[in-house]
Amino acid sequence: MNVLAHFRPLRDNKQSKLNSREEKLKFAFKMYDLDDDGVISRDELLSILHMMVGANISQDQLVSIAERTILEADLCCQGKISFEDFCKALDRTDVDQKMSIRFLN
Numbered sequence: 727m728n729v730l731a732h733f734r735p736l737r738d739n740k741q742s743k744l745n746s747r748e749e750k751l752k753f754a755f756k757m758y759d760l761d762d763d764g765v766i767s768r769d770e771l772l773s774i775l776h777m778m779v780g781a782n783i784s785q786d787q788l789v790s791i792a793e794r795t796i797l798e799a800d801l802c803c804q805g806k807i808s809f810e811d812f813c814k815a816l817d818r819t820d821v822d823q824k825m826s827i828r829f830l831n
Contacts, residue, residue, distance in 0.1 A: 748813075750825045755812050765806040768792050 758766045758774050771792040780788070799807045799815040807815070 747821050750821050751813055755809050765808050767806050768796055
């Protein structure tokens with residue numbers, strides 16, 4: 727079953743293509759890139775933030791978070807986050823640990 731292969735932890739530091747850092751980042755990026763145009767727009771970020779915490783935070787706060795996120799992550803000053811920007815923003819994040827699920831054998 728390859729559906730959850732992206733979340734399979736590394737075993738003995740052996741990576742397969744599916745559970746590599748880059749593939750995990752691609753998977754996460756695609757969750758935010760709702761229209762699949764290769765960039766994360768302010769509206770897409772707002773939609774995801776609203777799904778995640780919408781009932782617990784005001785719309786003004788969500789807009790502020792989305793705008794600040796784009797301001798900090800958008801290295802090319804396009805008003806959108808490219809995959810390259812996304813990767814650089816998560817450069818210091820332990821993606822392998824945060825996006826792995828331990829399965830019982």
